[in-house]
Amino acid sequence: MQLVAIPGALRTASTNRKLLRLAVRHAEGAGAKVETVDLRELALPLYDGDVEAASGVPEAAKAFAAKLSAADGFLIASPEYNFSVPAALKNLIDWTSRLRGQPWRGKPGLLMSASLSLVGGNRGLWHLRVPLEVLGAQLHPDMFSLAKSHEAFDDAGELVDASLAKRLAAAVDDFLRIARALKA
Amino acid sequence: MQLVAIPGALRTASTNRKLLRLAVRHAEGAGAKVETVDLRELALPLYDGDVEAASGVPEAAKAFAAKLSAADGFLIASPEYNFSVPAALKNLIDWTSRLRGQPWRGKPGLLMSASLSLVGGNRGLWHLRVPLEVLGAQLHPDMFSLAKSHEAFDDAGELVDASLAKRLAAAVDDFLRIARALKA
């Protein structure tokens, strides 16, 4: 079981990166190999049809797509910006959607979100589902939403609330069960 | 009546730029002053909380917000990418959402879309409504959707189909009527 992990935020200290790290660790503990990509390192330009016509899809987007194509699924932890998808994450999706071979197609995906609000970033994840499903991703119905994320982690990056940590582990386990079934 | 016009695509020959041009001309003919901005010229970096913490909201986003704040409404013509909002347009929204003074709040807006498909880019516009309305924009309920956009324009940039041209004019007129009422 090979997974790609994608944080939707660029900010280094993003709680979505922290949340993703915990999900990745749990998945690795359950036997998965996980490679985490970094949208900032990909440094994709904003999608522009003229850029594509002149020089094609950027190499960094192709390299990401190759990783995703080789993987059995993906994990995303993304903030919501104005109830929708961060531009950086949408930009990755839009560039990769231009590739033949459709790297998202058939890939099981687990969506997570950390947010300062009482609500969690769930509304943004509902918007994120649409482009991913249009591209054929098999998204897990349950989405992990971490509310009040500014007080959710201790200094070691663990979730303070043990019941939340359990719920996260269960969400990842449930997703892995499905991803294994689809791989088989 | 002062309006800001925003094309959602970066591509120079974008049919959404063409569609917007026609809408702008009609609005000007009806007495509005319209300033068209260009997302490519704004050259905003992808929203990144660390960039914001280090150097604030980019000057180009502030300049756009000042224009929008001074205007009585806005026109957007945007493609849909994977049934949702182009990253470049979402990025503009996300950067400007960080400003005090909320430039979108209370502004009447007309959404349009040109698309190669039989359907038009209507699905992407429905996604676009959410962040704009969260930020308080007064969006016109009717959205102008131009299907099969690759064959919709003649060499002079006019709509080939006279009934479509009439519908576009009526949509802009209807929007201006509302925008004038809200301004008063």
Added chain:
Amino acid sequence: MQLVAIPGALRTASTNRKLLRLAVRHAEGAGAKVETVDLRELALPLYDGDVEAASGVPEAAKAFAAKLSAADGFLIASPEYNFSVPAALKNLIDWTSRLRGQPWRGKPGLLMSASLSLVGGNRGLWHLRVPLEVLGAQLHPDMFSLAKSHEAFDDAGELVDASLAKRLAAAVDDFLRIARALKA
């Protein structure tokens, strides 16, 4: 200023009815005349094309549409069921959408929701916007969302939290200001 008020829930003791009552009272205090309809009294059958072909749109739907057509706007307070619109409210919308004369077209509308959850019923309201806007309603961008509704009201039906009561009053005032501008 004549308004129609529509509770989205059938339940007699629904907190959405309570919330609507407060909004109606405030609107009346601000000079509006408001008529509240009751979806249970309308007793519309589930929309069925065969029923429509055999006996047309039900009289109760026509009577509602006539009220709405004569009004200058509407208020809805609706629960969310499974993150979307209650069937009873969607049913009213679907029946009235079959009428010539389009009663929702151009009508300003304010959407509100009370919910047991920490989040309020906001997600359901986002789904509710779509059919109403397709039918031409001019929906207010701000939506009033009352969380933890089971502990929000006192025995007299007033909001316990004075700051929430103020926010509700301000939301209604803001809506009335827009509705008056659109009427003029």
Added chain:
Amino acid sequence: MQLVAIPGALRTASTNRKLLRLAVRHAEGAGAKVETVDLRELALPLYDGDVEAASGVPEAAKAFAAKLSAADGFLIASPEYNFSVPAALKNLIDWTSRLRGQPWRGKPGLLMSASLSLVGGNRGLWHLRVPLEVLGAQLHPDMFSLAKSHEAFDDAGELVDASLAKRLAAAVDDFLRIARALKA
């Protein structure tokens, strides 16, 4: 492989019933056992919290839920009404969501839509995904959308366009492959 098939329309001659029939026949040809339910026969009252408090979830909803719980997946062919879910179908979802045991949870589902429009009923299906996924259904990312449905079928109920018939068969096959993997 046991499936439940659900037409979203009540109308007897609905093209969604026709579309569903073809999907069911193909699934049966591929070895599945399929039971088609009829929303009109279920004759569920509109969801009403007082009705539930007084007499519980209706027996017909419980019987449907028992069938779904025993099945390995479901097929839905539904019209879109005003870009969203028909009240009758949403009503079934809302009643069954009140049951312990969560009949939709983990069930693979294929969504289809027939529509008079050039677009197909795809927009309504995107709205339908939300309540089903909230309840835990594993929805197939690809959705079959039949446009111009009034001229799509011949007198024998077959799709006139052979390439569309092939695409429908492929969609059902692809869904069955996933459903079998998840069952295993």
